[in-house]
Amino acid sequence: MSEMLASEPKGHIEVKNFSLSYDSIEGPVQAVTDTQIHVKPGEFVSIVGPSGCGKSTLLNAVAGFLKPTTGIVTVDGERVNGPSAERGMVFQQYSLFPWKTVRENVEFGLKMRGMPRSQRERAARTLLGLAGLEAFEKHYPEKLSGGMKQRVGIVRALATGPKVLLLDEPFGALDAQTRVIMQQILTNMWQRLKISVLFVTHDIDEAIFLSDRVYCMTARPGSIKAEIPIPLERPRQQSMMMSSEFLALRRGLMSLIREESLKAMGGEINDMGMQGLNIELHGHSLADVI
Template sequence: MMTKTLPGQPAGNGQGRIDARNLTVQYPSPHGPVKAVDSFNLMVEPGEFVCLLGPSGCGKSTILNVIAGFLRASSGSVQLDGEPIVGAGQERGVVFQRYVLFPWLNVLQNVEYGLKVRGVDKKTRQEKAREYLQLVGLAGFERKYPKQLSGGMQQRVGIARVLVNQPKVMLMDEPFGALDSQTRYMMQELTLQVSRKDGTTILFVTHDLDEALLLGDRICVITAYPGRVKEIITNPIAGPRTPDIVSRPEFVDTRRRIYEMLRDEIRLSFDQEAQKLGVQKMAG
């Protein structure tokens, strides 16, 4: 059975272990079933920050959607703290690349929305919402509406809206991909800060190698379509990590190693796309 949360209680109450075993996802097509993910295996420990890294179209977002409960696996299993995931649940919060906010609600109302749905009283939910808006640097913006905020500010509202429910697991699907580089760096530091504060398990999809090495305790490199685990690499630089790690020899060596893995998979991905379009592979 899926984990239940009583009204007014935080969704996260410790733990947050994700266990994906032989996860396979396939979609129908005019030419028969097509596998997006094939025999994917990953264990994420409570409080761990794991990045999924791979070429475009390798199934990273598909894996995240199965763990979120938005998509059913074709075979295999995914469990949270030993219980099968059979649908969406408050113990898993999702941050998307697009800023999925309610445009008719102001910032405070957006952040407190999940607590309101769970029956938390107005005073308590507004106090919690203000606490997390303070954490993401948006104190004073409570009465603003999403259209009045920059992209980075909207994404911070989205993160606060997830965190206020104190989920066991936060699932992040390339959340900073649409941001400019300076805002992106700030959001990365914020994500590290909040992960340390609450000890939330984070599974983070990215195609950015440097981002994966800054954020992830481990980096799961995924093959070209269909997505399988190519290798899981433990970050040689222990947390807390800061952007200046890029100059450290361990960073440079690990980055080179992962890049060589990714290069082969990206080339394969290019070849697969060419075959779909009926284009012959160029010599060399």
């Protein structure tokens, strides 16, 4: 516990000259190409981009589930060579073990590390307390709401005291109100633990509200289109989402993403949708017309 609440920020992620392709019958397919990103210790960074742009691929490579075709991924100077408890991960599908109670789920990482039962029980209870879940420690995940499941997912990923927290569209399946609450909980935990966060989302508001910096990716093959610092002061309030500063950032990001989404769908729309709509392109790109 004491190491978890340490005040020294840690977790410097560095992704250099990264590309990832996989084989198909038509030859290699580029999923991500020529990408550099970094997350400074204690920084909160989001990746946004059109669907299928490879943002999850990039995150999975940082987690160690995918090997880069070229390039290198390091955390605090050490090369990533496979999944490890140093990089906690939160999945969109919650991915709690249904056969374990809430507390056993949280204990899992500590158990893998060989911590004695009584000690890890105590640690798990403390963590669940921080997330307001102590009353549910003996419940099986099935009985919990989506928001609670994901809170358990976050607490479980943090229990081993990772250097880095990776989140893959963690709130995508939640309703709007729950999502707002979850964003605040995540911000609180992040500020308390001072670890680096790499957060993948397609929700622009969420990315701006949470992050210090946002990377915007291009359509497939994905690469970094833009890097946008978010200078909004902390602690951030929900009301800030109406501020002109926030809206300006939002407008900027929105147009970046729209460009890429249209590029991604352009072919299909030209082929099918546009005929019915009677829009003449006259050699302009679709983005210009719309």
